Each structure stands twice: as structure tokens, then as C-alpha cells.
Amino acid sequence: MNTIPIIIDEKKLEVDPGKTILEVCRENEIEILTMCHLKGVLDIGACRLCLVEIEGINKLLSACTTKVAANMIIRTNTDRIKKYQRITTELFFAERNHVCAVCVANGKCELQDLGYKVGLDHIRYPHLFPQCEVDTSHPWYVMDHNRCIMCTRCVRVCNEVEGAHNWDVMNRGHQVRVISDFNSPWGESVTCTSCGKCLHACPTGAIWPKAIVQGQLQKNPGMINELVEKRKMKL
Amino acid sequence: MKSETAVPVKDMPKTDPRMKLIAAKLKKESFKPDALIEILHTAQNAYGYLPKEVLSYITKALHLPPSRVYSTVTFYHFFSLKSKGEHTCLVCTGTACYVKGAQAILNEIERGLGLKAGQVTADNKLGVQVARCIGACGLAPAVVLDDEVQAKVTPEEIVQKINAKIGTL
Numbered sequence A: 001m002n003t004i005p006i007i008i009d010e011k012k013l014e015v016d017p018g019k020t021i022l023e024v025c026r027e028n029e030i031e032i033l034t035m036c037h038l039k040g041v042l043d044i045g046a047c048r049l050c051l052v053e054i055e056g057i058n059k060l061l062s063a064c065t066t067k068v069a070a071n072m073i074i075r076t077n078t079d080r081i082k083k084y085q086r087i088t089t090e091l092f093f094a095e096r097n098h099v100c101a102v103c104v105a106n107g108k109c110e111l112q113d114l115g116y117k118v119g120l121d122h123i124r125y126p127h128l129f130p131q132c133e134v135d136t137s138h139p140w141y142v143m144d145h146n147r148c149i150m151c152t153r154c155v156r157v158c159n160e161v162e163g164a165h166n167w168d169v170m171n172r173g174h175q176v177r178v179i180s181d182f183n184s185p186w187g188e189s190v191t192c193t194s195c196g197k198c199l200h201a202c203p204t205g206a207i208w209p210k211a212i213v214q215g216q217l218q219k220n221p222g223m224i225n226e227l228v229e230k231r232k233m234k235l
Numbered sequence B: 001m002k003s004e005t006a007v008p009v010k011d012m013p014k015t016d017p018r019m020k021l022i023a024a025k026l027k028k029e030s031f032k033p034d035a036l037i038e039i040l041h042t043a044q045n046a047y048g049y050l051p052k053e054v055l056s057y058i059t060k061a062l063h064l065p066p067s068r069v070y071s072t073v074t075f076y077h078f079f080s081l082k083s084k085g086e087h088t089c090l091v092c093t094g095t096a097c098y099v100k101g102a103q104a105i106l107n108e109i110e111r112g113l114g115l116k117a118g119q120v121t122a123d124n125k126l127g128v129q130v131a132r133c134i135g136a137c138g139l140a141p142a143v144v145l146d147d148e149v150q151a152k153v154t155p156e157e158i159v160q161k162i163n164a165k166i167g168t169l
């Protein structure tokens, strides 16, 4: 295949057309912060954490949903981008109720890691403190909406990989919530196969297994793409 | 996990003219999942809201995931999941019912109970709604009081029945 020339952060690269900016950056060890991206499921550009600057385009574009084009000049770490990463991270924390000290995912959480990475020491926005449910009706797993960041990785994995489509999103604006079936308790789902993929896809402590000891949470989001690849192989 | 929470399609009340309207619409749209919004419109217009059983019925008929349907319903302001008021009075204002005096019924309800279409009493006891043809034209003018279709009613009768339901006067 013919390659195309692009420049990322002053670095000249020859890359395959058809790839996203994010894919190219990951292959070349250029760091891009992401949250809604999960390798193995479709990218939707929802979280706006992976924004990059492209010369000639005024708007910042999401690296996960923008394909590379010949002669693109891309910047991933300007002050403008860092400012937005910081804002996005603060909003994640302000929107729901995140109390890391008492969270099962403490020390194993992508949101917490992100906070450290952008140097979050305080949040400039008022916390919404919404009333959120904790659904413990499933025999093995818990869904705690207090810790959900609406990345919809669980929704996509359940739909695209497991094919069950237990999850979806209801309402709009601040009222959005991930729902099981007809917004009914997860334990009463007629679609969930209890496969556990959503738990591994979830970047925070929103979905977790009941059978764990505090601080022992093990999530393996990389497993999702491995599954997708193995299914393609059909050995 | 419970195996079935939804009402099986075959058990839907066949006698309810509103269900027949939805069934006809489903058929007209060849049970295509893409037609979800159109079918929900038909159901919302027939019932004044989207009862749970009706949603399950549509979900199964279209072979859609329940969460997808719920997501669509909660996205648009046009759809509502709750009936307005503990008791509901749905006055059909379709052509046949209109000709046979639907407006007189609405007037009497307004006079006797102080409620206009789309309103609910302050104590939430009664909600009054209108619908375009509920599929019972032979019974015109038709009114649906809670789940019962009232055939060929007079304005006075309907107000009396409502009063009996909500226990006023």
C-alpha cells in the first residue's frame, strides 16, 4: 500500500492512509489521552479528550475519529490542547460523585490516572452532586452510576462484541444514564448474558464484580480487542 | 435472571382498538426496525402516552433491544412514559368522533370538571387527553376512560362516569 507523509509534533512520518490520527500516534509512541476510545469497538468521539490541532483547521479535532490525510501537520501537546484536557478532566469529576478513597477502583482507575496525568489538584467547576443509583441486582456485578462518566464503552462492547445489547443510554443532558433493558434492574435483564465484557471495558469503578476484595480489582480492557481479533481468525 | 418480564405478543388485549391500530401500523411498515419512531408516534397518539406493555409489544415485534427502544423514547420530548393523572380520560377527536360530537364532550368536561385537553387536576387524580382516531370509529363518539373504551357516549354520561371514578361530588 502507498503511504502518505504527515508531520506530528515536528516529527516526519510515512503512514498508511485510512488510519486515524490516534492509531498513528499509538504506533509511533506519541501520547494521546483518551477515555471513550476502546480498541476493538467503534470510535464515537464522545469524550473530547483526544483533541489535536491540525494546521489550517481552526477547530480542534478528535484524534480517534479523524483519519490522517497527506501532508497533515498535527500537534498533540500545545498549551491550547493541554488547557482543554484539563477542563475535560475537571468536568468528568464534577458531573458525578467520585470519591476515590472509598472506590473499588482506587489505584486501578483510568479516570484517576487521567487526573494525575493532567495534574489535577482542584476542580474549578461546581460539583453537580446528582442523585445516582447503585444497581446491585445482578448476581455477580454491580453498576454504580455515581462513578459513570458516560463513555459508553460498556454499551458498545455489549452491542458490538457480545451482541447482547443490554445497555443503552436514556435521556439527554445532565439526565443521561446508562440503562439496562427498559431502565429496569440489571438483574432482571432478558438480554444480558452475564459475560462480563462490560466490566472489563469500563474505565472507572462504575461496573465491578461483587466477588472482589477492596483494592483487588482487575480489569482487562485490552481483552476486548484480543477477542475481536481472535474472532476474525476463525482458526 | 427472570426469563420473561414483558407481555408476550399473543397475550396482548386484542379487543383494545388502540392495539389494533398499532398492529396495523407495524404491518404497514413491514415490521422494519427503522420504522420504530413512526410506530411509537402511532402508539403515543392512540394512548396519550406509551404504556410499558405497549412498548414491550413493539420491541418484540420489531426485534429490537429493549434498551434501544427506551433510549429512543426518552430522547424525544414528544413521547411520554407516564399517563398524566391517576385516572385518564382520552377523548377521540378523529374525524368520525368529531362529527359525532367530540367537541361537545370536551366542552362538558371543561364545564363540569374545569379541565382542558392536556391538563391534569391539581391532586393528579385525573388527566384529560385527546387522540386522533383510536380505531373505534364504529363506536363514535369514543372516549377511553382508563383502559375501557366508552362507546357512543353523551357528554353528561362521560362526566358522570369520571366523577364516579375519581370520587368527587
Ligand code: SF4
Pocket: A157, A158, A162, A164, A165, A166, A167, A191, A192, A193, A194, A195, A196, A197, A198, A199
Ligand atoms: S455482562 Fe455481557 S451481556 Fe451482560 S451487560 Fe455486560 S457485556 Fe452485556
Ligand code: SF4
Pocket: A147, A148, A149, A150, A151, A152, A153, A154, A155, A178, A201, A202, A203, A204, A206, A207
Ligand atoms: S458504566 Fe463504565 S463503561 Fe459504561 S459508560 Fe459508565 S464509565 Fe463508561
Ligand code: FES
Pocket: A033, A034, A035, A036, A037, A044, A045, A046, A047, A048, A049, A050, A051, A062, A063, A064, A065
Ligand atoms: S477518545 Fe477520542 S473523543 Fe474520546
Ligand code: FES
Pocket: B092, B093, B094, B095, B096, B097, B098, B132, B133, B134, B135, B136, B137, B138, B140, B142
Ligand atoms: S375517529 Fe374516533 S375512533 Fe376513529
